[in-house]
Amino acid sequence: xxxxxxxxxxxxxxxxxxxxxxxxxxxxxxxxxxxxxxxxxxxxxxxxxxxxxxxxxxxxxxxxxxxxxxxxxxxxxxxxxxxxxxxxxxxxxxxxxxxxxxxxxxxxxxxxxxxxxxxxxxxxxxxxxxxxxxxxxxxxxxxxxxxxxxxxxxxxxxxxxxxxxxxxxxxxxxxxxxxxxxxxxxxxxxxxxxxxxxxxxxxxxxxxxxxx
Ligand SMILES: N[C@@H](CCC(=O)N[C@@H](CS)C(=O)NCC(=O)O)C(=O)O
Numbered sequence: 001x002x003x004x005x006x007x008x009x010x011x012x013x014x015x016x017x018x019x020x021x022x023x024x025x026x027x028x029x030x031x032x033x034x035x036x037x038x039x040x041x042x043x044x045x046x047x048x049x050x051x052x053x054x055x056x057x058x059x060x061x062x063x064x065x066x067x068x069x070x071x072x073x074x075x076x077x078x079x080x081x082x083x084x085x086x087x088x089x090x091x092x093x094x095x096x097x098x099x100x101x102x103x104x105x106x107x108x109x110x111x112x113x114x115x116x117x118x119x120x121x122x123x124x125x126x127x128x129x130x131x132x133x134x135x136x137x138x139x140x141x142x143x144x145x146x147x148x149x150x151x152x153x154x155x156x157x158x159x160x161x162x163x164x165x166x167x168x169x170x171x172x173x174x175x176x177x178x179x180x181x182x183x184x185x186x187x188x189x190x191x192x193x194x195x196x197x198x199x200x201x202x203x204x205x206x207x208x209x210x211x212x
Contacts, residue, residue, distance in 0.1 A: 005049025
């Protein structure tokens, strides 16, 4: 299988961490959404990552759709997303907040990377930052109330922990969201716990500014 996209993307990284945890080998297409745009578009008409090419040649787009495929492939007992009920709903909610915050972070980064300075619109950037911070605050409160030594749902690490940790690390790397060390302390503790695991360390890369 070929996983296309760099690990500095939280969406690519949550897929890579999941594949490693599930013991699914893959080749890594370490291609940039900037300079490798045309190459990526050969596999994904949107030119986005992650894109997964399965051994059968099927092309899957969107990290959520890829994670769904991986869980189905390993079966319900090993799936990373809880199977049903309130744990599943809770995990999906937490993941939506984390991916939403990451998307708002990506928009802020792209405003800087892809738009010339005189065309940047500060109120838009501030709106994205407020949305991102609101979501991170809600996640931080949740982690604090649940206890920083717990996993986010149930008694084992699930896709919720993976996604939240990947999003938080990305936002901290790119936008320094926890720079003053007071913000998002519970979230930072959970992410730190995940980042200490080998599967996270093997996929940890600094953020590369996409260049065209
Ligand atoms: N909702 C998508 C988001 C993926 C995404 O935003 N990927 C970024 C890299 S972090 C990308 O491909 N950007 C290039 C572009 O959108 O032009 C997912 O979950 O896969």
